Amino acid sequence: MVPSIDYLDSFVNVVSVQLKHSCSSEMKLFCLILLIINGITVSRSEQYEVVGPSDPVLAVAGEDVILSCSVKPLMSVVDMRVEWSRPDLRGSVVHLYEEHEDKNTDQSQYRGRTKLNLQELQRGNASLKLSSVQVSDEGRYMCFIQSKFWFDDTTVDVKVEAVGSPPVITVDGFDDSGGLRLQCESEGWYPEPVLEWLDSEGVRLSSETTDTHRGTDRFSVKHTITVHHRDDKIHCRVKLRHHMLETLIIGSSNMFNSWKTPVNLISVIVVVIVIAGIAGLLIAVFFHKNRELSRDFHFLQSQKSHIQDVITYLRKHKVNVILDADTAHPHLIMSSDGKQLRYEEIRLERVDWEEEQNDKFDKYLTVLGKEGFYTGCFYYEVQVKGQTVWDLGVARESTKKKGSIDMNILSGYWTTGLRYEKYLHLSYDSSEVLFSMKTKPQRVGVFVDYEKGQVSFYDVDSSSHIYSYADQSFNEKIYPFLSLGYKSNDNSTALVICDDY
Numbered sequence: 001m002v003p004s005i006d007y008l009d010s011f012v013n014v015v016s017v018q019l020k021h022s023c024s025s026e027m028k029l030f031c032l033i034l035l036i037i038n039g040i041t042v043s044r045s046e047q048y049e050v051v052g053p054s055d056p057v058l059a060v061a062g063e064d065v066i067l068s069c070s071v072k073p074l075m076s077v078v079d080m081r082v083e084w085s086r087p088d089l090r091g092s093v094v095h096l097y098e099e100h101e102d103k104n105t106d107q108s109q110y111r112g113r114t115k116l117n118l119q120e121l122q123r124g125n126a127s128l129k130l131s132s133v134q135v136s137d138e139g140r141y142m143c144f145i146q147s148k149f150w151f152d153d154t155t156v157d158v159k160v161e162a163v164g165s166p167p168v169i170t171v172d173g174f175d176d177s178g179g180l181r182l183q184c185e186s187e188g189w190y191p192e193p194v195l196e197w198l199d200s201e202g203v204r205l206s207s208e209t210t211d212t213h214r215g216t217d218r219f220s221v222k223h224t225i226t227v228h229h230r231d232d233k234i235h236c237r238v239k240l241r242h243h244m245l246e247t248l249i250i251g252s253s254n255m256f257n258s259w260k261t262p263v264n265l266i267s268v269i270v271v272v273i274v275i276a277g278i279a280g281l282l283i284a285v286f287f288h289k290n291r292e293l294s295r296d297f298h299f300l301q302s303q304k305s306h307i308q309d310v311i312t313y314l315r316k317h318k319v320n321v322i323l324d325a326d327t328a329h330p331h332l333i334m335s336s337d338g339k340q341l342r343y344e345e346i347r348l349e350r351v352d353w354e355e356e357q358n359d360k361f362d363k364y365l366t367v368l369g370k371e372g373f374y375t376g377c378f379y380y381e382v383q384v385k386g387q388t389v390w391d392l393g394v395a396r397e398s399t400k401k402k403g404s405i406d407m408n409i410l411s412g413y414w415t416t417g418l419r420y421e422k423y424l425h426l427s428y429d430s431s432e433v434l435f436s437m438k439t440k441p442q443r444v445g446v447f448v449d450y451e452k453g454q455v456s457f458y459d460v461d462s463s464s465h466i467y468s469y470a471d472q473s474f475n476e477k478i479y480p481f482l483s484l485g486y487k488s489n490d491n492s493t494a495l496v497i498c499d500d501y
């Protein structure tokens with residue numbers, strides 16, 4: 001029997017596919033000839049081109065990304081072999097689809113994070129979905145598609161960016177000439193971000209010391225500055241491509257007159273502002289006729305979704321706070337599950353609680369959590385909506401509970417709260433400080449990093465940073481702390497520990 005022309009064609013093609021893989025430089029000419037034969041013999045309907053994006057794909061750490069790859073002209077690739085690999089990592093396999101199934105035995109860092117869509121394969125779309133992007137995913141990817149008769153590939157460059165924590169400004173005291181020393185710190189960025197200080201006019205101020213530290217794969221930055229002018233607003237801005245997080249420090253008007261007094265008179269309010277959102281929108285409007293539009297919206301969205309991520313990140317440290325009735329002021333009513341707290345004016349029939357040797361707060365309408373912490377990070381959220389006087393935070397185990405206590409960091413309380421509906425209340429040192437707030441939080445997140453000595457408060461709904469105590473030393477167990485003010489509270493709205501996230 002004489003083999004059919006078709007049969008011969010297939011034979012030559014299979015051989016040439018093998019050869020294109022194994023062509024050494026000496027064999028180039030031979031290979032070329034075979035490839036030309038191949039090109040002539042493969043019927044046009046079996047040839048295809050593999051195409052991918054021409055620009056690098058931007059991926060945000062922690063999120064998912066699609067690496068596009070498809071064949072042109074459109075044909076099903078269900079029966080073909082689709083191999084995603086990393087040519088820059090000695091060709092290590094990212095995802096392999098062969099003989100109608102995924103064959104992922106050799107995936108290492110990509111295990112469980114890659115997915116091809118089978119329906120899309122029928123439409124010639126071999127795009128790879130990569131989940132929970134890591135910084136180490138940055139690099140070059142090859143999409144290789146091979147049929148019985150033909151093969152082609154394309155490469156996709158992936159750039160990863162990780163947006164770090166909102167910058168935290170701390171006051172470092174005064175230098176000999178009366179300048180105010182400020183330090184701004186932010187961590188968790190990739191690649192290295194730019195940190196800059198700006199005065200209230202938006203003029204850049206140069207940092208005195210700059211310190212960049214690279215952890216396993218992310219960067220932390222810390223810059224200091226000494227401010228001599230009477231400037232009531234200093235911004236610390238950390239930028240990475242189209243992402244920007246900014247923190248503002250607002251000094252009280254007598255900040256510089258009072259430089260000889262200790263830092264405790266300096267009132268500090270820190271607000272995280274997302275300007276990139278607005279800028280992105282303006283750019284998007286400006287380019288509304290251009291193809292830039294979709295790109296800018298992409299950045300706008302990724303910025304927004306990042307801001308949500310701050311809370312998402314903190315929520316990973318969630319602890320189950322149950323209020324401890326044994327520490328509660330007698331006028332506080334608690335739900336049976338220990339999750340809600342409200343004030344009720346009750347006539348006390350001289351139950352001897354005052355004389356009792358108990359561990360209750362007797363003047364402040366305060367309660368602690370049952371469980372204390374002496375290591376690691378923890379986070380809890382409280383709904384404060386509708387309540388007009390509240391304080392939240394953490395307290396040291398040994399702290400005094402009886403009488404009119406100065407609830408400040410010296411006596412072992414790290415708190416913030418609300419007064420008269422619109423003022424942020426801080427008891428930083430021996431004096432109490434009130435600040436007017438832009439927005440009234442409905443739900444407040446409290447984050448503590450025990451080792452770093454940091455207590456931060458967040459407005460959960462706007463995902464904005466309210467205030468942080470930094471570089472504290474706790475030295476002993478600390479407990480979640482909730483309070484409805486001093487002696488009485490006109491409003492019976494409950495504070496609720498939130499567990500719905």
Ligand SMILES: *[C@@H]1O[C@H](CO)[C@@H](O)[C@H](O)[C@H]1NC(C)=O
Nearest residue numbers: 066116117120125127128129
């Ligand atoms: C290809 O498939 C992916 C899902 O794997 C999808 O997100 C993408 O939109 C598809 N591309 C086209 C051009 O249909």
Ligand SMILES: *[C@@H]1O[C@H](CO)[C@@H](O)[C@H](O)[C@H]1NC(C)=O
Nearest residue numbers: 386387388421490491492493
């Ligand atoms: C508590 O105060 C808020 C704000 O003034 C008010 O809307 C609410 O009705 C008050 N609730 C109670 C139970 O007094």
